[in-house]
Amino acid sequence: MKLTTNMQTSQSITIAAAVSLGILVASTANAACASQAPGSAFASSRLLSPALYARAMPQSSSLPQPASRADEEASPSIVGLWSVNLFVGNTQQIYDQGFDQFHSGGTEVLNDNGGPPSLGNVCLGVWKQIGPRTVKLRHLAWNWDDKGNLTGTFLLLETITLEPSGNSFAGTYVVDNFDLFGNVIPSLHTEGALAATRIDVDTSSADGAPF
Numbered sequence: 001m002k003l004t005t006n007m008q009t010s011q012s013i014t015i016a017a018a019v020s021l022g023i024l025v026a027s028t029a030n031a032a033c034a035s036q037a038p039g040s041a042f043a044s045s046r047l048l049s050p051a052l053y054a055r056a057m058p059q060s061s062s063l064p065q066p067a068s069r070a071d072e073e074a075s076p077s078i079v080g081l082w083s084v085n086l087f088v089g090n091t092q093q094i095y096d097q098g099f100d101q102f103h104s105g106g107t108e109v110l111n112d113n114g115g116p117p118s119l120g121n122v123c124l125g126v127w128k129q130i131g132p133r134t135v136k137l138r139h140l141a142w143n144w145d146d147k148g149n150l151t152g153t154f155l156l157l158e159t160i161t162l163e164p165s166g167n168s169f170a171g172t173y174v175v176d177n178f179d180l181f182g183n184v185i186p187s188l189h190t191e192g193a194l195a196a197t198r199i200d201v202d203t204s205s206a207d208g209a210p211f
Contacts, residue, residue, distance in 0.1 A: 076166025
């Protein structure tokens, strides 16, 4: 899922990945996909509204539990389109948000709202099922500076558990960014909780939003 954001270092910068639903950026770096600052100026005010938090934030009492052997026969599929929210740690603070598409062939595409399309707000991933209702995702993107120069790469790892109905999932994510030599940038490491709801042909919300 590609998560992009606005950040402040020695000069104003924007990180160009992912999804996802903050992360700090190296000097003049723009990280694609799940690299976004909470409350980013690029984020929609509606998406950051209290009403959305109430719908999107996973509640401890309702989080999907690890699947048991009894789930194997009727394990739901993650294939489809999802509205996904990534949070800073275990807080209600949005790290990134996006529309996440999982394909039956084991690939994934994320269109996120962390930054404008000119900086790259679409990223790609691969997934596999590692147990009943449990999925592992590896999600990659390029990072750019505000002049369009390549600065490195972005990596998002997720472990996802679908609820038994298959209409929502929750889990955890870990984000790392790398320079052009493949060295990890420690200051840009981020991890937290995530939650998503399935989007289908009839999806709509009580407040009239399209998802």
